[in-house]
Amino acid sequence: MTIPAVALTGGPYERGLRHGRARAGALRDFLDDGLARLDRILPRPVDRDELDPLLDRYAAAITEALPELAEEIRGLADGAGLTHREAVLLQVRRELLGYSRVPAMGDCTTYAMAGPEPLLAQTIDLNGDLDDQIAVLGTGRSLLLSFGGQLGYLGLNGGGLAVGLNLVLGGQWGPGVPPYLAIRHVLDTCDNVGDAVKQLESLPLASSRCFVVCDRDRAGFAEALGGRLRFRETARPVHTNHFLDPEFAAHDELNVFARNSSVRRLDACRAALADLPAGAGPEAHLDLLARAPITVPGDGDIRRERTVAAVVALPERGELHVRPGDPSRSSTEVFTLR
Numbered sequence: 001m002t003i004p005a006v007a008l009t010g011g012p013y014e015r016g017l018r019h020g021r022a023r024a025g026a027l028r029d030f031l032d033d034g035l036a037r038l039d040r041i042l043p044r045p046v047d048r049d050e051l052d053p054l055l056d057r058y059a060a061a062i063t064e065a066l067p068e069l070a071e072e073i074r075g076l077a078d079g080a081g082l083t084h085r086e087a088v089l090l091q092v093r094r095e096l097l098g099y100s101r102v103p104a105m106g107d108c109t110t111y112a113m114a115g116p117e118p119l120l121a122q123t124i125d126l127n128g129d130l131d132d133q134i135a136v137l138g139t140g141r142s143l144l145l146s147f148g149g150q151l152g153y154l155g156l157n158g159g160g161l162a163v164g165l166n167l168v169l170g171g172q173w174g175p176g177v178p179p180y181l182a183i184r185h186v187l188d189t190c191d192n193v194g195d196a197v198k199q200l201e202s203l204p205l206a207s208s209r210c211f212v213v214c215d216r217d218r219a220g221f222a223e224a225l226g227g228r229l230r231f232r233e234t235a236r237p238v239h240t241n242h243f244l245d246p247e248f249a250a251h252d253e254l255n256v257f258a259r260n261s262s263v264r265r266l267d268a269c270r271a272a273l274a275d276l277p278a279g280a281g282p283e284a285h286l287d288l289l290a291r292a293p294i295t296v297p298g299d300g301d302i303r304r305e306r307t308v309a310a311v312v313a314l315p316e317r318g319e320l321h322v323r324p325g326d327p328s329r330s331s332t333e334v335f336t337l338r
Contacts, residue, residue, distance in 0.1 A: 001324050003333050005136045015139065016072035020079020023135060027080045027149045030133055036093055036148060037128045041303050055085045057175035058092045065177050065203055066185050072151055090149035092178050095206050099169045099253060107167035107305050109265045109294050111238040111273060112214035120162035120214050120313040121285045125296050125305040131325045134309055136335045142187040143320050143337045145311060152184025156315040158337055159191025166210040166239050169253040171226035176206035193218040201229045210239050223248055236273065240266040264293050282312040282321040283332065290328040
């Protein structure tokens with residue numbers, strides 16, 4: 001497959017408008033497919049009467065915390081011919097799935113390296129068969145991977161910062177800033193790890209997540225749970241889907257099967273990194289991500305997570321290397337910031 005790339009220029013509304021126009025057909029088809037496939041994943045279809053006021057609460061929280069991105073969401077809706085609520089739904093889709101009604105079985109392996117050539121690498125494990133919804137967004141300042149109309153997911157910026165993420169489960173989820181929008185905001189406004197962590201601490205996040213960050217000087221991961229953020233700095237952070245902070249680990253809601261997968265992937269990734277030659281290029285890192293058990297294969301069940309992409313971000317070069325779908329079977333596409 002060829003990943004579509006969308007250049008977002010102009011002010012916030014104009015950026016959204018361009019995004020919406022470029023992806024209009026795909027986004028309309030996605031929403032028409034069981035409400036962005038929510039109805040195909042959840043135990044029962046979404047109650048539309050309950051959904052509208054909930055989306056309004058998310059929209060209000062995003063507008064208060066990130067008004068420019070709220071305006072970009074409005075542009076996305078107008079450009080794609082969607083209602084405002086539909087455009088908001090695309091941003092908060094993972095929060096609507098929750099974690100009590102849809103038990104997670106795996107969701108991303110991520111690592112990063114600080115240094116003259118900082119690097120962030122990760123698999124993206126999602127349910128919903130989202131390979132067909134992948135896109136790359138370029139804002140001039142930031143280069144981001146996106147799924148299904150999201151304004152951000154993971155990426156890098158011209159300041160030399162890269163941000164990835166892992167799903168971790170705990171605390172109460174509800175109206176706030178979805179972590180994907182938080183990453184977009186961080187890449188739009190921060191040039192280094194320290195500022196990125198401060199921004200993440202300041203945002204009312206809608207759900208638990210781990211953010212993996214790196215620049216030339218620093219790398220680490222920040223786990224978010226229940227309005228708190230814990231940052232651990234290390235030159236080569238590796239994270240999967242269970243909390244590593246001892247206090248947060250006591251509140252981990254990951255089921256035992258998913259935890260076993262998470263621990264297995266964490267150990268495998270650490271071992272593979274230890275064997276990787278110094279100075280290995282992006283293809284070597286993508287090959288690492290393509291190995292079992294780091295890559296999670298599909299079993300034909302749309303409700304289960306599987307690897308839908310693998311990514312290597314090189315912020316000093318302004319390059320995003322992406323293998324869509326199963327990375328052991330796909331070719332790499334390279335996107336550049338400049």
